[in-house]
Amino acid sequence: MQNAIRVALVFGLWVSVFNTSPGGAQKMEPGKPIRVLVVTGGHDFEREPFFEMFRSFEGIVYEEIQHPNAHARLTPEGAKGYDVIVLYDMWQPISDESQEAFVKLLRQGKGLVALHHSLASYQTWEEYRNIIGGRWHMEKWTQNGKELPPSTFKHDVQFKVHIADSKHPVTRGLQDFDIRDETYGNFEVLPKVKPLLTTDEPTSNRVIAWAHTYGRSRVVYIQLGHDHYAYQNPNYRRLVLQAIRWVAGR
Template identity: 30%
Template sequence: MGIINYQPELSALVATKGHPYPKDAFSECLDSLAGITCTVVEQPASQKFLDPALAAPYDVLVFYDMPGIDFSEQPPTATRPPKRLQENMSRLLEAGKGMVFLHHALAAWPMWPEFGEIIGGRFFYSPQDCRGRPVLDSGYRHEVTHDISLASPDHPVTQGLPENFQLTDELYLCEIFDDSVHPLLTSNYSFIRENFYSAHHAVTGKMYCNEGWYPTEGSSLVGWTRHHKNSRIVYLQPGDGAETLGDVHYRLLLANAIRWAANNA
């Protein structure tokens, strides 16, 4: 009799809301992840599950949300996370709770510097200080068809993926902490000013505009891992639109990321 490679069912808590997204396509994507049960909780209720006692039943936390920015005002205002939330997050990281951050989660909690260190980068809607230096607001570009290459083809998160594949999705020109992350995915798109629009212009009534906005050239990294305290962290920049959420390569990538972050890869 052959040896059966059994992988136990994983339980993931998925935080959403704070940014528009295709709900049906996202739900279908989560439902397609074999061996992974996903419980979706919207902001702000999902913040309660950062309490280690409430997070205990879940093997991994997945963030597809964007707390810390109030879009009901124009321009949006940034808010600091409650002290208790920061303490709970620290306790989860000390305990080794795995975390996966998707797409717009990179923009969450702009007034919380440690959050950027946890995730490995920052997307800003307004000029900010980042790692002790002033930076401009970040850039965005919707529906970019680009080729993705595996920077680490032997990593568990990239297992089963072709060395090159194509996605059509939103890309960011933003702060990526290349010195603090392990690269997984790179894009062949040019991360230069001419190819992006200012996020600050977008939230102040001027969509698809980069007038007067002169950021430096950005990183081509669109996926990485890192360790923060005792936790495994994954960030995947793809995940904006229904086309990507339905893509077989993206779904495998997400499933691998969840398993690896849960120490189950």
């Protein structure tokens, strides 16, 4: 999150990568691979290990779109070729038109997985909080009439993650695990969401992953995922893969 203010520095180029996990689609049970659009931009990250994680996923093909070109894809027409949108961006500017198109897309139904710093996108767009199910606040915020300080972050924390609901398709088969990752504190989580992961780590909110629906779309938010310590953690990989499958309806 230290680059929170560098939003405007990532411009220009957009890169489109099309990848199939090695032997993935062929080895899966019958059915087409899940087509994932990964949205990035506005926050640095370790690109190579991040996309290596996606290449390790069986039955997934992905394409990356970087801001400021992503909003053209986050529309009913622009997202037609994808089953799932994965947000790994932290972007602020969005036109009224792009807001409406994104909401329309989700009302119609499109799986959405939001990771890590995407919780801090679109600070001034009210509806984004309802889409994701929470918000990381850069400024003071209020809850139930009470003023709260800005949200926090801490890098390189070693902590324990608890499975809050082991029966949910996103967490099924997972057991409590350890991870080294960035924690976020004092962020907003809407009461309507279903908690999937919790932690007792004091620098973190208690609930750190959840599921809910927005319009006709399944939505999962996972706070974890700052760098390769997360990307290479087998529990994290399984979580992200199962989240993609669940929001895709597989």
